[in-house]
Amino acid sequence: MKTIITVAFVAITLTSCKKFETNNQNTRMQEDMDHSTTIYENGSMMQDSAKMNGNMDHNNMAEKTEDAKTTVTTKQGDINLQGVFSSYLALKNALVSDDANTASTSAGVLKNAVEKLDKSKIPSEKSATFNDAVADMEEHASHIIGKAGDIEHQREHFALLSKDVYQLAKDFGAGQTLYKEFCPMYDDNKGGFWLSERKEIKNPFFGKKMLKCGEVQETLK
Numbered sequence: 554m555k556t557i558i559t560v561a562f563v564a565i566t567l568t569s570c571k572k573f574e575t576n577n578q579n580t581r582m583q584e585d586m587d588h589s590t591t592i593y594e595n596g597s598m599m600q601d602s603a604k605m606n607g608n609m610d611h612n613n614m615a616e617k618t619e620d621a622k623t624t625v626t627t628k629q630g631d632i633n634l635q636g637v638f639s640s641y642l643a644l645k646n647a648l649v650s651d652d653a654n655t656a657s658t659s660a661g662v663l664k665n666a667v668e669k670l671d672k673s674k675i676p677s678e679k680s681a682t683f684n685d686a687v688a689d690m691e692e693h694a695s696h697i698i699g700k701a702g703d704i705e706h707q708r709e710h711f712a713l714l715s716k717d718v719y720q721l722a723k724d725f726g727a728g729q730t731l732y733k734e735f736c737p738m739y740d741d742n743k744g745g746f747w748l749s750e751r752k753e754i755k756n757p758f759f760g761k762k763m764l765k766c767g768e769v770q771e772t773l774k
């Protein structure tokens with residue numbers, strides 16, 4: 554028993570020592586880094602170093618910085634998303650008013666806006682979801698355009714379309730305040746959501762039959 558305790562004690566001591574050594578090393582590395590910073594702060598040394606590295610390296614560095622910037626700052630304005638949001642809201646308001654003809658026209662405007670989105674600005678890690686959303690929106694818009702005589706059918710496609718528009722607003726920003734509103738009774742009580750420019754509930758799934766049914770789930774900016 555005594556041996557085990559001793560071994561354990563030695564082990565702890567060794568671990569602590571190793572940790573201390575590592576810490577010491579880090580401090581030394583930090584000192585080295587500080588030192589090199591001092592060198593680079595000297596103007597002439599920095600110029601020499603740039604000459605030695607040559608222009609190729611310098612250009613590579615510039616490109617990398619540019620990539621990182623695009624990932625962070627691609628916003629709805631950069632890809633012309635604003636037209637998608639405004640025509641989506643017009644479509645939503647037409648369904649609120651039980652107006653299938655205006656819904657059909659607005660879906661036409663939406664389809665054009667989707668086709669005008671600037672795909673070249675989409676960062677690579679978002680391009681798969683973006684392309685899916687675009688293909689989906691074009692399909693649902695086409696159905697809504699062609700079904701001016703069948704508002705319930707339009708509403709089914711509007712519910713699916715809303716998921717794509719929501720995804721785009723999350724990925725690139727809404728550029729305005731949009732409310733995600735949920736109706737628990739839609740689709741045989743499975744529920745469904747839409748986006749609105751107003752906090753006040755006006756239900757596009759039921760129109761005047763159940764205008765006030767729903768609740769705000771999320772606020773998007």
Ligand SMILES: [Cu+2]
Nearest residue numbers: 696697706710
């Ligand atoms: Cu359809």
